[in-house]
Amino acid sequence: MTEPKIQTAAPDQLLPMPEDWQRALAVVAHPDDLEYGCSAAIAGWTDGGRQVTYVLATRGEAGIDTLEPAKCAPLREQEQRASAAVVGVDTVEFLDHKDGVIEYGTALRRDIAAAIRRHRPELVITLNHRDTWGGVAWNTPDHVAVGRATLDAAADAGNRWIFPELTEQGLEPWNGVRWVAVAGSSSPTHAVDATPGIERAVHSLLEHRTYIEVLTDEDPETYCRSFLTGNVEAMAERFGGTPAVPFELFSR
Template identity: 65%
Template sequence: MTATARGADEQGARMRLAAMPEDWTRALAVVAHPDDMEYGAAAAVAEWTAQGKDVVYLLATRGEAGIETMDPAEAAGVREAEQRAGSAHVGVTEVEFLDHRDGVLTEGPALRSDIAAAIRRHRPELVLTLNHHDTWGGGPGSPWNTPDHRALGRSVLDAVGDAGNRWIFSEQFDVDGVLPWDGVRWVAVFASPGVTHAVSVGEEAARKGVASLLEHRAYIEALTDEDPEMYARSIVHGGLDLHADRNGGQRAVAFELHAR
């Protein structure tokens, strides 16, 4: 092997995504809005639940400000129903909503407290959340991320530590009867510009991912004139193909993984 070929091979190895850990049984996915999971990670969830793993969804808002043509009070009910229907396609039966306002999520103790309480209740080993970085990509001119995503993701990272500290948000122990939980072993951030790990996704899980996103029909129809089914398929398949070259040619959901 020439030095050039060896260098190219070594560079390719550095670029390959590691496999996500599989030695866990319970995950909590914490996102800002209905459809956040479906746009990024639902197909991976389908793979996990098919293996018998337990995944719970926690949403900070009901996405009531997400449909311009629908009054927020109406949109909240519609989008909550769409989320529950979409979650069922990928084997998620527990879906919880916090009552923070869509569009104005604020990073800080109030949001951290609510997330820490959920972590203490559900006691996951793996916590999932959406890209909290300033942009969606790593290069110059990458699209700017939204305030809700940035505030939510950063609060999740902080709340994981809060959940294990009995002196932080300790009032929860009296009100909710929960106990500190320091058992989160990983936090995985999907749609991150700095992914490190991947979950390979087969045809059945990809199909479930498309079906899950397609349940958000009211949102999709307000967003685009494209046929909803074609739109959902293009979004999900496009995301799964994005990192296939770094996953041995297999479709995948990629994550930025933080070990604890």
């Protein structure tokens, strides 16, 4: 087996993300993970005619202290679907793992591999799978479990002898995943120009109003705009002066 060739950039500089693909699958733990992480990039991709599908491991039912899970789950699902529509994503699926206690393991890998087989993406997107966001900013166990399982499931989806029950269910192996892109990584390698999609990214995050209003006392739109624009502008120095959404790209 030959090792894949990965283009390298000058130290600290980010390369443009690959563009020779048509279908992407974004797999994350919770409603709002993609909106905080990379929706400006997704808006630009869908503008260009690419298809992006969302798969969420949970419905975010444990995310709001003042709202019991049975009432929180349908509300957060509704907000996620509205949020996805803002950036041109029509298909949003939920795997119904339990929010806050997602377990890394074969059950999670199987569910994500099944989603990959259903949607047959060339690019898979997930969120930071490492213990921290960099330094001592601790990540959540849900993000770690889903990110790691997604990286593994990209290979599982192409092996007919792993989870053979999926083939029996009519989900044929898909070995067409070429990259897994990790948003929110402290070690990004590539980036996407955020300029075309940043305004819709702000409004996409704003659709999670119930969650945001509990999270901050700041005006929700001011909060969303300052958070997202601050993040993409912080990457400009590493991407030719252009505000950017960064990814850590793993080739397959």
